[in-house]
Structure formats: C-alpha cells, structure tokens
Amino acid sequence: AAPCDIYASGGTPCIAAHGTTRALYSSYEGPLYQVKRASDNAVLDVSPLAAGGVADADAQDNFCASTTCLITVIYDQSGVGNHLTQAPPGYFHGPDVDGYDNLASAIGAPVSLNGRRAYGAFVAPGTGYRNNNAVETAIGDEPQGMYAVLDGTHYNDACCFDYGNAEPSGLDTGNGHMETIYFGSCSWWGSGDGEGPWIMADLENGLFSGLSPSNNPGDPTISHRFTTSIVKGAPNLWAIRGGNAKDGKLSTFFEGERPSVDGYNPMSKEGAILLGIGGDNSNGGQGTFYEGVMTDGYPSAEIEDAVQADIVAAGYAEISLVNGPELTLGSSISFQATTACCTARYLSHTGASINTQVVDSSSSIDLKKQASWTVRAGLGKSECFSFESNNSPGSFIRHANFALALNADDGSKLFAEDATFCPQAGLSGQGSSIRSWSHPTRYFRHFKDVGYISSNGGVHDWDAAGAFTDDATWIVNAGFV
Numbered sequence: 001a002a003p004c005d006i007y008a009s010g011g012t013p014c015i016a017a018h019g020t021t022r023a024l025y026s027s028y029e030g031p032l033y034q035v036k037r038a039s040d041n042a043v044l045d046v047s048p049l050a051a052g053g054v055a056d057a058d059a060q061d062n063f064c065a066s067t068t069c070l071i072t073v074i075y076d077q078s079g080v081g082n083h084l085t086q087a088p089p090g091y092f093h094g095p096d097v098d099g100y101d102n103l104a105s106a107i108g109a110p111v112s113l114n115g116r117r118a119y120g121a122f123v124a125p126g127t128g129y130r131n132n133n134a135v136e137t138a139i140g141d142e143p144q145g146m147y148a149v150l151d152g153t154h155y156n157d158a159c160c161f162d163y164g165n166a167e168p169s170g171l172d173t174g175n176g177h178m179e180t181i182y183f184g185s186c187s188w189w190g191s192g193d194g195e196g197p198w199i200m201a202d203l204e205n206g207l208f209s210g211l212s213p214s215n216n217p218g219d220p221t222i223s224h225r226f227t228t229s230i231v232k233g234a235p236n237l238w239a240i241r242g243g244n245a246k247d248g249k250l251s252t253f254f255e256g257e258r259p260s261v262d263g264y265n266p267m268s269k270e271g272a273i274l275l276g277i278g279g280d281n282s283n284g285g286q287g288t289f290y291e292g293v294m295t296d297g298y299p300s301a302e303i304e305d306a307v308q309a310d311i312v313a314a315g316y317a318e319i320s321l322v323n324g325p326e327l328t329l330g331s332s333i334s335f336q337a338t339t340a341c342c343t344a345r346y347l348s349h350t351g352a353s354i355n356t357q358v359v360d361s362s363s364s365i366d367l368k369k370q371a372s373w374t375v376r377a378g379l380g381k382s383e384c385f386s387f388e389s390n391n392s393p394g395s396f397i398r399h400a401n402f403a404l405a406l407n408a409d410d411g412s413k414l415f416a417e418d419a420t421f422c423p424q425a426g427l428s429g430q431g432s433s434i435r436s437w438s439h440p441t442r443y444f445r446h447f448k449d450v451g452y453i454s455s456n457g458g459v460h461d462w463d464a465a466g467a468f469t470d471d472a473t474w475i476v477n478a479g480f481v
C-alpha cells in the first residue's frame with residue numbers, strides 16, 4: 001500500500017496528494033507533475049513508470065534536452081483536483097511577472113528512489129505554488145493531517161517554507177487562519193532545541209514548536225538529508241512529528257492543546273493549499289519538497305507510522321547534482337565564453353565585479369590571474385563547486401542580487417550557498433553550463449560583458465531568452481596561471 005491507501009484505511013483519506021517523485025496511491029498512474037521548456041514553451045506531463053511507481057525522469061530529460069525546464073504544475077493525485085500551480089501575488093508580491101512567485105527548476109533536486117532517478121521541487125527564495133480554489137480541505141476548526149518528505153539540509157531562516165492549509169486571499173487574515181508544516185531555522189516566532197532547522201506549525205502570525213509560542217526544547221533540530229515532517233490539527237489538539245525518511249520510526253515532538261494566544265482555539269482554517277511560501281505570500285523561505293499529502297481528519301499515530309514505513313521502503317537516496325565535463329579539485333581553470341561575439345573573452349574580475357575580458361597568452365600576469373580560478377569543493381554543498389580567485393585567494397565567485405561578484409568568504413551560510421555552483425553539460429551542446437546551487441533556474445551568464453546568474457527568460461534584462469543558451473555555455477580550459 002502507498003501513503004494515501006494507508007491513510008484511507010485509517011478513515012482519514014488524502015484530499016491532496018502531491019509528489020513529483022512517485023505515485024502516492026498504489027493504483028495511481030496519472031500525471032505527477034508538468035514541466036514547461038523554455039525553447040518553445042511546450043509542456044509535458046510526467047507520469048509514473050507504472051501504476052504506483054516512480055516518476056519517469058527520462059521522459060523529462062528527453063523533453064528538456066538542450067534547454068531549461070520549470071515545474072509548472074504539481075498534480076493532486078487524490079482525484080479532487082487540488083493541483084498546485086504558480087502562486088499569485090498576495091500581500092507580498094513575488095519576483096515574477098505580475099507579482100507571481102517563481103516556478104521551480106525541474107532539475108534542482110535530483111534524487112533516486114530504490115535506484116530509479118526522479119526529481120523533487122527545489123524551492124529557492126521567491127518560489128511558490130498555491131491553489132486558492134482547493135476543495136475538501138479543512139475549514140475552521142475541522143481536523144486535518146499532513147506529511148511532507150523534505151531535504152533537511154536545504155532551509156533558511158526567512159519566512160516561510162510551508163506546505164499546507166492557508167488563506168485563499170493571500171492575505172494574513174489573522175491568528176489561526178493557517179495550519180501548515182513549516183521547515184527551517186526561522187526563529188522570529190517559535191523555535192526548538194539548538195540552532196535549527198526545526199519542523200514547526202505555521203498557524204498564521206506565528207511558527208509554533210509546541211505549547212509555548214516561543215521556545216520549546218522538545219522540538220529538536222532535525223536535518224536528515226531526507227526528513228519526514230508531520231503537522232496535524234483537530235479541535236484543541238495538534239501535533240508535530242518527524243523522523244528520518246530513509247530509516248527508522250517517527251518521533252512525536254509535541255502533541256497537546258492549542259497555543260494559549262488569542263485566535264488559535266478554535267482555529268479558523270480557510271482551506272487554500274500552498275507550498276514554499278507563507279500565508280501572505282512571504283516568499284523568503286527555501287527548501288526542497290519531494291512528496292506530501294493533506295488528509296480529511298486527524299490521522300492516528302499508527303497510520304502515520306505505517307506511512308513512514310512506506311516512505312522508508314520507497315528508498316530515497318541522494319544522487320549527483322553534477323554532470324558534463326569533469327572538474328578536478330585544486331586545479332586552475334578558466335571559463336571561455338562561447339557566444340559567437342565573444343569567444344576571446346573569459347570570465348574575469350575587476351575588483352569585486354565579475355565580467356568577461358579578452359585574455360590571451362600575451363596578456364599581463366595580473367589579467368591572467370584575474371581570469372583564473374581554483375576549483376574548490378562547494379562551500380554550501382560539497383559535491384558541487386566553488387571557484388576561488390587566483391588573483392585574490394580567499395575570495396570566491398558568488399551571486400548577490402543575481403549579479404556575480406568576487407567577495408571574501410565571510411563564513412556565513414548565505415555566502416557558502418551563494419558561492420556554490422553545480423556544473424552540467426553545456427546547454428548549447430558543447431562545454432559546460434554552471435548552475436547556481438541555491439537558484440537552480442539560474443546559470444553563469446555574460447550579458448553586455450558583465451557576469452550574472454540568469455534564468456532562461458525572466459524579468460531582468462540579463463535574463464533575456466535571446467542568446468541565453470550560448471551566453472550560459474562556457475568552455476572550461478586550464479587556467480592562465
């Protein structure tokens with residue numbers, strides 16, 4: 001039995017079942033998610049290889065070859081139609097056209113399930129999905145359950161990487177108007193033991209880790225690479241549970257009465273569904289979602305434990321984020337532009353600015369150093385890479401406001417993530433494209449001889465789709481020094 005078969009057997013059926021990685025009913029063979037490719041805006045539904053099975057990742061890869069793809073729809077497998085699509089603006093506007101949030105890259109979160117490749121939804125800050133017309137979700141104080149399998153190493157301290165029940169208006173309509181899983185290290189409201197990340201409940205105007213609206217040491221820091229997270233709520237009763245999605249059982253971190261703050265008892269749930277954002281479309285959070293459901297009714301711990309056993313049996317495992325020409329740690333490399341205009345140009349720096357400059361064997365030693373980079377293990381994700389300046393040891397290429405910059409490593413989590421890049425086979429069919437780990441829709445690009453992380457089309461001039469694949473494809477050669 002699959003998760004939603006198990007929930008149904010307990011009398012708490014799924015009313016939303018979202019999984020880009022696999023079917024969540026043993027008989028489900030419909031579409032799991034939809035991708036759109038940039039080259040011609042065509043869309044493809046990705047379905048399981050067989051009923052109840054893992055997603056057909058090869059279908060996506062063939063469809064997206066030599067271009068980029070975004071996840072446009074995460075289908076609801078429950079049959080009631082609670083699909084998730086690009087979140088519209090709420091109180092806070094998203095970064096995409098007309099205030100919509102961004103869509104996730106289709107390749108930001110590769111994974112394998114019992115040896116079969118699939119893709120999760122990698123939510124970079126600014127990314128969000130929502131359904132403001134959801135049906136059969138809990139309203140008011142009605143009971144519901146939720147679980148999500150997340151990447152416990154991908155989080156931040158901003159508001160709010162959530163999955164669950166929120167306001168259809170996109171507005172903060174008051175305490176108790178949401179009930180979602182939150183994952184991350186945001187401690188503006190509640191917090192748990194240690195530094196985080198924590199599984200908390202976003203109940204609107206507060207992330208709750210237990211009975212106290214502030215700190216509850218019973219809610220542990222939890223950062224398994226694959227983390228099962230649970231939040232559920234009923235009249236004056238709610239719970240946080242979690243565990244390692246690869247192994248072992250769930251623990252109950254809290255189960256008890258509602259917070260003793262006005263507005264949370266009874267609850268005023270409104271029944272929209274969101275992923276990756278807060279109720280008011282706060283979109284600073286980041287995280288990775290592989291699968292999750294919402295149920296009608298408050299599931300028993302026994303049913304959830306059986307769901308956890310099924311998740312463990314699904315065999316989630318990490319696979320490489322890197323492909324294409326290999327890089328050697330410690331080697332000195334250069335990045336040669338491939339756009340016809342610019343093949344004499346190499347990625348270089350002038351002070352803190354990253355640009356392209358014409359460099360050759362007769363260039364000055366200073367310029368040669370400015371265009372040469374030492375390959376280091378990714379500061380934010382060791383299987384990817386960071387590029388240290390040969391001219392300014394201790395300084396790395398990072399992105400800041402989507403421009404590339406050369407900055408000294410300040411030791412922060414943000415710097416490490418901004419300075420981590422995952423090379424892949426070049427988008428134009430030669431060389432390499434250098435994808436941002438933390439914003440995987442974005443790649444090293446030269447635009448008017450300046451370096452950016454650019455998406456293939458988008459709101460900034462440097463995201464222009466024209467020449468994107470060439471501008472974002474580089475030949476990695478030996479360094480000049």
Ligand code: AHR
Pocket residue numbers: 159160171172202203204205206207277278279280281282
């Ligand atoms: O409850 C935390 C956040 O507060 C909600 O997600 C958002 O709507 C509000 O800003």
